[in-house]
Amino acid sequence: MLDQVLEEWEELNADFKQLEIDNKTYLQQLNELTSIQKKCVNHISHQRYRIGVLSKSLRELKKQGDDPKIADMKSNILTRKAQLFDIEQTLPKQNGIYLKIILGNVNVSILDRDEKFRYKDEYEKFKLILSIIGIVMAALNFLIRFRPLELSYIFLLVWYYCTLTIRESILKVNGSRIKGWWRLHHFLSTVAAGILLIWPDNETWSLFRNQFMAFNIYISLVQYLQFRYQRGVLYRLKALGERHNMDITIEGFHSWMWRGLSFLLPFLFIGYIFQLYNAYALYVLSYTMSTTWHVPVLSGMFLVLFIGNTLTTISVIPSKFHEKVKLKYRVMSQRFSSQLLNREVRIILLLIFCLKNIFMFPSNQ
Incomplete structure (x- = not known):
């Protein structure tokens, strides 16, 4: 009976040593994760700062005249802001003023x-x-x-x-x-x-x-x-x-x-x-x-x-009624386009059929 207890204790010791190894790995990766999170937050801040500078420059260029490249740049900036927002949702964020008053600086992300x-x-x-x-x-x-x-x-x-x-x-x-x-x-x-x-x-x-x-x-x-x-x-x-x-x-x-x-x-x-x-x-x-x-x-x-x-x-x-009107217009235009397309397809098929009869008609021998 004692030998069995000692054997189980040895197994438990071996399991604890593995736990210590896993815990050490966990703490190391946790420190690495925290460091990477801080880097990502700094990158996001840098991106937003540079986007702000570029947006200001684009507004000044807009006064001098319209350019298709400016419109493309504005579209790219909007896309980048959306991408930064999506990335930000995967990172811890600071509490607002209300949560800081209620909970302090506890991380609720x-x-x-x-x-x-x-x-x-x-x-x-x-x-x-x-x-x-x-x-x-x-x-x-x-x-x-x-x-x-x-x-x-x-x-x-x-x-x-x-x-x-x-x-x-x-x-x-x-x-x-x-x-x-x-x-x-x-x-x-x-x-x-x-x-x-x-x-x-x-x-x-x-x-x-x-x-x-x-x-x-x-x-x-x-x-x-x-x-x-x-x-x-x-x-x-x-x-x-x-x-x-x-x-x-x-x-x-x-x-x-x-x-x-x-x-x-x-x-x-x-x-x-x-x-x-x-x-x-x-x-x-x-x-x-x-x-x-x-x-x-x-x-x-x-x-x-x-x-x-x-x-x-x-x-x-009003915005929803406007969206409904746009949706109806889009559906009507798609139907109209579809009808035109079907008419064009029928005309093309008829032309192909006629040409085939003309050029592929069997000759008298």
């Missing part, structure tokens, strides 16, 4: 592609789950007047939007193309939820409470439907190579949402109008005797959210 996708999917699941929880809690608060339940729900909103801003900042570092307004929207929503949390349980809150809960029930339902719809569209577009793999669902309207969209846009605008109505109702409440500073501030914030969401959504629609 995810270099493995599968890990990036997994983190993005976790972000999507997080939003879906919290939307469902939000519907249930808002409905309970609408039916039952219980102050601890109210505060629990509003605290959930604060935590949700705060967490969302952190996760989106991490996604941004790792290549997500989320637009600036939707990130700002979540920052403003965090502040608004924080103000709601410290709003005293007074007469003005009692008058606004049911309206706010009804608003959140509606918004949570729309978000749930929206996330389910957008997620399916994104997966299809990514499979076709038409969208970036780190693109995420958003809480508003975006260009790729036209694919199969038939019902969602009116619901979004109803939600935006609901935000405007909240701003108006709070503005009216701000003139009551028992009002506090929370009421006019929240009125202004709901108004800002309404304006930002509406303008951002409306700004996308």
